[in-house]
Amino acid sequence: MINVTLKLFGPLRDVMQRDELQLQVPPPYKGDTAFELLTLSNPLLLRWRPSVRLAVNMEYTSFDHVLKSGDEICFIPPVSGG
Amino acid sequence: MINVTLKLFGPLRDVMQRDELQLQVPPPYKGDTAFELLTLSNPLLLRWRPSVRLAVNMEYTSFDHVLKSGDEICFIPPVSGG
Amino acid sequence: MVSIIQTPIQVSQILAGISSPISGGTDVFIGTVRNHSHGLRVESLEYTAYIPMAEKLMAAIEDEMRKKWMLHNIVLVHRVGVLHVGDVAVVTAVSASHRNEAFEACRFAIDRIKEVVPIWKKEFYEEGTAWVVGQHDIDLAGGMKE
Amino acid sequence: MVSIIQTPIQVSQILAGISSPISGGTDVFIGTVRNHSHGLRVESLEYTAYIPMAEKLMAAIEDEMRKKWMLHNIVLVHRVGVLHVGDVAVVTAVSASHRNEAFEACRFAIDRIKEVVPIWKKEFYEEGTAWVVGQHDIDLAGGMKE
Numbered sequence: 001m002i003n004v005t006l007k008l009f010g011p012l013r014d015v016m017q018r019d020e021l022q023l024q025v026p027p028p029y030k031g032d033t034a035f036e037l038l039t040l041s042n043p044l045l046l047r048w049r050p051s052v053r054l055a056v057n058m059e060y061t062s063f064d065h066v067l068k069s070g071d072e073i074c075f076i077p078p079v080s081g082g
Numbered sequence: 083m084i085n086v087t088l089k090l091f092g093p094l095r096d097v098m099q100r101d102e103l104q105l106q107v108p109p110p111y112k113g114d115t116a117f118e119l120l121t122l123s124n125p126l127l128l129r130w131r132p133s134v135r136l137a138v139n140m141e142y143t144s145f146d147h148v149l150k151s152g153d154e155i156c157f158i159p160p161v162s163g164g
Numbered sequence: 165m166v167s168i169i170q171t172p173i174q175v176s177q178i179l180a181g182i183s184s185p186i187s188g189g190t191d192v193f194i195g196t197v198r199n200h201s202h203g204l205r206v207e208s209l210e211y212t213a214y215i216p217m218a219e220k221l222m223a224a225i226e227d228e229m230r231k232k233w234m235l236h237n238i239v240l241v242h243r244v245g246v247l248h249v250g251d252v253a254v255v256t257a258v259s260a261s262h263r264n265e266a267f268e269a270c271r272f273a274i275d276r277i278k279e280v281v282p283i284w285k286k287e288f289y290e291e292g293t294a295w296v297v298g299q300h301d302i303d304l305a306g307g308m309k310e
Numbered sequence: 311m312v313s314i315i316q317t318p319i320q321v322s323q324i325l326a327g328i329s330s331p332i333s334g335g336t337d338v339f340i341g342t343v344r345n346h347s348h349g350l351r352v353e354s355l356e357y358t359a360y361i362p363m364a365e366k367l368m369a370a371i372e373d374e375m376r377k378k379w380m381l382h383n384i385v386l387v388h389r390v391g392v393l394h395v396g397d398v399a400v401v402t403a404v405s406a407s408h409r410n411e412a413f414e415a416c417r418f419a420i421d422r423i424k425e426v427v428p429i430w431k432k433e434f435y436e437e438g439t440a441w442v443v444g445q446h447d448i449d450l451a452g453g454m455k456e
Contacts, residue, residue: 009212011303015305055214055282060280074217076214076282077295078301079278079283080295081282091430092441092443093430096451137363137428156360160447161429162442162443163399163429179340183342185344185345185395188342188344189339191340192337192339193337194325194329194336195336196335197334199332250331263341263420270413274409
């Protein structure tokens with residue numbers, strides 16, 4: 001298991017009612033693994049899977065990115081700045 | 083003969099050293115006729131013929147536009163605003 | 165210069181800093197809060213951002229702009245927090261020797277900000293609230309009144 | 311709103327008047343006097359205009375813009391007289407519901423002004439003076455020092 005910090009923003013923050021969570025991610029430690037873990041605790045998040053992007057340490061990356069302990073990750077809902 | 087007021091701007095004004103001239107234009111009273119008349123008094127203007135546009139009563143028009151007495155005309159050198 | 169700020173955006177200050185003796189053209193885009201959205205009357209809205217990542221991506225956009233065009237000064241600033249109708253939410257300003265570069269780069273900047281920078285807008289209507297998701301949809305899960 | 315003015319252009323005032331509660335985007339182009347032109351160091355310049363015709367053509371440009379795009383407020387202003395490096399010579403500002411219209415119309419406005427509005431620029435260099443004729447050439451007949 002590895003420990004990562006999950007940041008929550010926008011509609012995902014509202015669903016989880018938290019700004020940040022510590023996650024213990026099991027193998028294979030991928031972005032996908034972390035998202036599945038999260039949906040176990042709150043299935044309402046499932047509908048966001050097709051539209052979120054993954055950021056690891058503040059860089060966009062793919063969902064098969066392999067996480068390391070200490071990573072800061074964020075599932076980025078569709079942005080609406082500007 | 084018809085009487086028109088000629089406005090002069092930019093490099094044409096500098097050549098003629100005047101802001102405005104009254105011209106008596108002979109038949110066929112065209113924009114071209116007025117320009118030829120002007121070049122008789124100052125041949126330095128000849129080099130501007132290919133690049134000037136004609137405005138009659140503050141509207142761009144062609145050099146075969148037929149002038150009327152009282153028209154305000156201007157040979158517009160290439161503009162450089164902005 | 166890029167920033168995410170919580171206080172009102174001072175457009176005049178941005179303009180004072182953007183021009184330079186070698187610049188012939190400056191293009192400035194100012195995004196303001198509209199009183200309507202998705203057919204609803206907007207009363208106010210709230211922008212939240214993943215601030216350090218947003219500033220990092222805005223700095224990356226500035227780098228991209230400088231690679232694509234010959235530019236002088238660049239200011240990209242986005243406000244977060246609660247805003248009301250007419251408030252300035254975002255400014256992208258670019259000065260260059262010639263207007264073509266200024267226009268193209270300014271347009272690129274706002275397009276990229278709307279595409280990639282992690283900022284989210286929640287709209288408050290008389291009927292309830294909604295997150296705006298992406299540039300065209302709203303998510304009503306937050307709560308419309310029946 | 312279009313105008314030719316002899317006094318400094320107050321960009322802040324233009325901005326204050328251009329936005330509206332129904333506008334989401336405003337694009338502003340600001341043309342300033344550069345310190346170089348055609349390879350020469352510019353000390354100052356003088357714009358002269360056939361003022362009534364220039365205002366008439368600027369009003370026609372505003373009409374064209376409103377026919378081509380759905381726009382809210384439009385300000386087109388050009389300064390004439392003696393200007394120095396860094397001074398604002400022209401501003402085109404457009405507000406619209408969406409940024410695409412604002413950008414396209416603002417670009418169209420400055421392009422058209424440079425193309426058709428009877429305004430002429432005389433540049434003053436250490437070496438002499440020249441009329442700028444069209445957007446790319448200068449006429450040296452006015453007088454360069456030997």
